[in-house]
Amino acid sequence: MLGLLAGLLAVVPWGAAPASAATRSDVTSAWLTPRAGANEAGPRVRLGYLKVQAPGTYSATLSAQVTDNSRDAVQIASVSLLCKENSGDEDRIGTSANVFRGETFAMGTRVYFSVKDHGACFAYGSTMGLKTTSASLSSRRVRVRATLTVSGPVSSATRESKRFVYDDASRAYSGRSSLAKPHAFTHAAELQTAARRGSKAYVTGNTYLTTCISDGGSRDQTTNGRYLCTPGVIKHGEAGSLVRLRLVVRQYTPGGSVCETTIVPGSTTQKRISARRHHLPVAVKGAVTLPDNSRCGTKVRAWTEVQVLDGPAVVVHFPNTVTAYRPT
Template structure:
């Protein structure tokens, strides 16, 4: 099971994901979660529920080591679409016994109803350094009533050392981190995931795990596309399996300690009534180097797509996200973590 999936399973088992009753009346200010402020732009929580210190004592995930960091509750109607965004500034102290710790965060909303209801991020941190995670998705409210969204964090020890106290291995969610939920979006906003299996890319190979033809706001002039991926460089065998690999480590027999370079390319093509391109393709890309020390990394991409008002064009786009291995060691693309989101600009 992948880290994100394991986190969600632990949450459900421990009751941390809020299951709130349907049909509840709209909240008053006093009924809202104290740490989640309501604003015209939506809801935002910046005050940690259970603290900002995330233990990384163990080589495997334990329910007692899952820290609930932020949470938001709100009343919503069935069919509303809300943008859910976490912004996590992760920092590993310079004094940890282990040189590297795995930091993982997961944001999820309940009730669930078949659409995308979670997103996560995982990366190895290095002693004295940090990283920024922005897991995000559009949540399609499955029924009228109360909704709960929660951000949790956990830590692991990918390279334990014999000396030092294991309890000193911890990372922090720094000030400036938050969990936000927007006001209702347009009917066409959506997030996509894939049921494909993870795969490993050799040098020069590419893969498009998510491709879709979708309608956008007919009155809009632009929209935003985000494309988020979890990748693992084959600097070691460990960590190259997930919920889709049936227990197989995809880096087996592929280990190379050079690190990898990966490019994420998102392409949007507007279509006419026949389904043919009616305007020039629009692309945006992100290049990331994954070092052997980092091993796991997130590639977060975002771009603005312009909508042509030509009479030949419809407000319909073919959107695809492609990952390219452009140098170094073979690279695993973790399919369960794939998220592509389309929303207003």
């Protein structure tokens, strides 16, 4: 059975793999072409493929530069990453963003995955026009340069928040997307693990966000067809939402009381999700040393904190929002 640990990569680059890890990369340039009709994704294009030949826990990263020199004023570009056992179940994590004519936009995906024998990682990309046009499909293509990297082994004690977890035969999601309301502190993608006080870890948080400047894009596989941007929270305007994200790690006493709360150094960032951008994947990361407080036990929780500083509420999309904790 495949165990996947995943996160989103946006404009924040990921740290380098440990020196002891073996690293392989596949670099590809490709065209992504929308379909003739609006709001319908074009063909999925493979952007990379790497085999995993030995058991263990690995890190896979897909980083892409999407350049839109097409006739469309804006297209939605999507990238995804799938890692699997050769004979096991598949799972995929990805992200999308509006990309504007004349722009080069960085996006991507990261996955921690475990294999008992051997397997492979696949990277894909696609694009979708937002409006119909008479322009030929060849003049509506966008260019993507992608790098798929697999490195490892990494610590088998790596943990992540749950995503794409099905809890019954109907494959209903056990988690749901939610709203981060203005000025509130929203705990996104919380995980629980065990770690010794004074130990070190590499922590990543990845969110896929939609600003509530309209109802569009505020529903996904987890919302049962409902738009989360309802009329009561929608605020029109090009300014969109200003969002602060940071990683938080909390230790507990053996009795369950809060012992220490640490903001992961270097993880705090602010992003503006304009009305035109509308959707935005954001990645934050940092290395942390847990306080060596003798009152603390081994129970640790970590999460990505989302706070809307200005503008309308923001949808935090559960399927593509995760936090990962990797001991170092």
